[in-house]
Amino acid sequence: MNNFSYIKVNDISDAVNELNGDIRNKIVAGGTNLNDLLKYFITKADKLVDINPVKDCNSIIRLDNGGIRLGALHTNADTAYDPIIEERYPLLSKAILAGASPQIRNMATNGGNLMQRTRCYYFYDINTPCNKRDPGSGCAAINGYNRIHAILGQSDNCIAVFPSDMCVALTALEAIVNISGPDGERVLPFADFHRLPGDTPNRDNNLVHGEVITSIDLPVKGFEKYYSYLKLRDRSSYSFALVSVATGLDIIEGVIKEARIALGGVAHKPWRVPEAEDFLKGKEPSRENFAASAELILEGAKGYEHNSFKIELAKRAIVRNCMMALNPKSQRPGAKPSL
Template structure:
C-alpha cells in the first residue's frame, strides 16, 4: 500500500475543498471497497478524505412527496432494516440483504455502495493488463477467464460487470442521487448515474471527481406488494450475482398496470430496458408475456465463451422473477432456495 495523507473534514464544503485541492484524493466512508483496492495496489490515492464524521449524512428522512431520503453515510444494514424502507420499498430492503455479509453490510454505506468499482479478476490483478485500471493496455477477459463477465452493453475495451445488488433495486425504483460540488448541488437519476464502458472503461459513473454524494432519494412508494429480488450466484452467500433481477409490478387483478425490471451481473451498470417494461402494460401476467419481455431485454446479448450460459440463465431468471412478483411471493433472502 502506498503512503498517503488523510483528512477528516467537518462539513460537506470542507470535504469538497479537500478533494478539489488534492486531485489524486479519494473519499472514504465505510472503506469496504477502497481499502481492498489499495491493498491490491489497484488504487493509489495520495490523499484520503474521511467522510465518516460528516454531520447530517447518516439519517433517513421523509420527503414532501411521501418518499424517503437516505443519507450517504447510512449503513446498508440500517437501510435494509429500517421499518419505513421495509414497508414502502421492500424491493430495496431485499436487495440490500442479498449483498455481501452482515459484517460488510454493517460497515458499507449507501453512498459507498453506489461508488464501488465495476470490476473483475483482471482489474484486481495489477500484474495483468486491464483497460479499466490502465487505459490502453487491453482487456484479457474477452479471451480469458470470463465466467462472471458482462453479456450486455460491453465494448471492445471492457466486459466487467457492476457488482452492486442495491443499485439494481434503485434502478428499478427510479431513485435519484443527490450530490454536491464546487458548483453547488445537483440531482442525478439512477439511470444516468452509472456508465457503460464505451471507450472510457476507467470511468464508472457520471459523478464529477470533485463531487460528493449527499443522499439517495426514493420517490413516492409503489410496488409494495408485487415485487421480488432474485439473485443467482455460484454460492448462497458472499458472492456476486451471475444474474440478478429486480422486478416490480403494479397489478389490477391478473393484468399488469406498470412494470419495472432491472438486471444485475450482466452489464457495466444496472441494466434496464424501458421499452420492454412497456410491453407488459395492460397484458395478462403469464409466461408467454414474460418470455417476450425477456427476449427484448436480452436483445443484442453477447457471450464470450465462459459466460455464454448467462444469456439463457438471464432469460429464465427474468421469467421467474416476474412470476414471483405477479404472484406476490417475493424471493426470500433468508431461505435462498428459488421459489
C-alpha cells in the same frame, strides 16, 4: 506502500474543499471497497478525506413529496432493516440483504455502494492488462476466463460487470442521486449515474472529480405489493451475481399497469430496457408475457467463451422473478416459489 495524508471533516463543503477536484484525493466512509483497492495497488491516494463525522448524511427522512431520502452515510444494514424501507420499499431491502456479508453491510454505506468498482479478476491482478485500471493497456478478460463477465452493453475495451445488488433495485425504483461539488448541488437520475464502458472504461460513473454523493431519493412508488429480487450465484453467501433481477409490478384487476425490470451481473451498469417494460403494460401477468419481455431485454446480448450460458440464464431468471413478484410471500425462507 501507499503513503497518503488523512483528514476528517464535519460537513460536505469541507469535504469538497479538501478534495479540491483532484483525482488523487479520495473520499472514505465505510472503506469496504476502497481499502481493497489501496491494498492491492489498484488505486493510489494522496489524501483520504473521511466524511463519517458528517451528520447530515447519516439518516433516513421523509420528503414533502411523499418519497424517502437515504443518507449517503447510512449503512447498508441500517437501510435494509429500517421499518420504512421494509414496509414501503421491500424490493430495496431484499436486494441489499442479498449482497456481501452481514459484517460488510454493517460497515458499507449507501453512497459507497454506488461507488464500488468491478470485481473482475483481471482488474484486481495488476500483472495483467486492464483498460479500467490502466487505460490503453487492453482487456485480458475478452480472451481470458470470462465466466462472470458482461453479455450486454460491453465494448471492445471492457467486458467487466458492475457488482452491486442495491443499485439494481435503485435502478428499478428510479431513484435520484443528490450530489454536492465545487459548482454547487445537482441531482442525477439513477439511470444516468453509472456509465457503459465505451472508449473510457476507466470512468465508472458521471461524477465530476471533487463531487460527493450526499443522499439518494426514492420516489413515492415502491411496488410494495408485487415485487421480487432474485440473485443467481455460485454459492448462497458472500458471492457476486452471475445474474440478478429486480422486479416491481403494479397490477390492477389482473392487468399490468406498470412494470420495472432491472438486471445485475450482466453489464457495466444495472441494465434496464424501458421498451420491454412498456410491452407488459395492459397485459396479463403471465409466464408467456414475461418470457416475451425477457427476449426484448436480452436483445443484442453477446456471450464469450465461458459466459454464453448467462444469456439463457438471464431470460429464465426474468421469468422466474416476475412470477415470484406476483406472490412476494414466496420469497420467505422455506417457502415454495409460485412458479
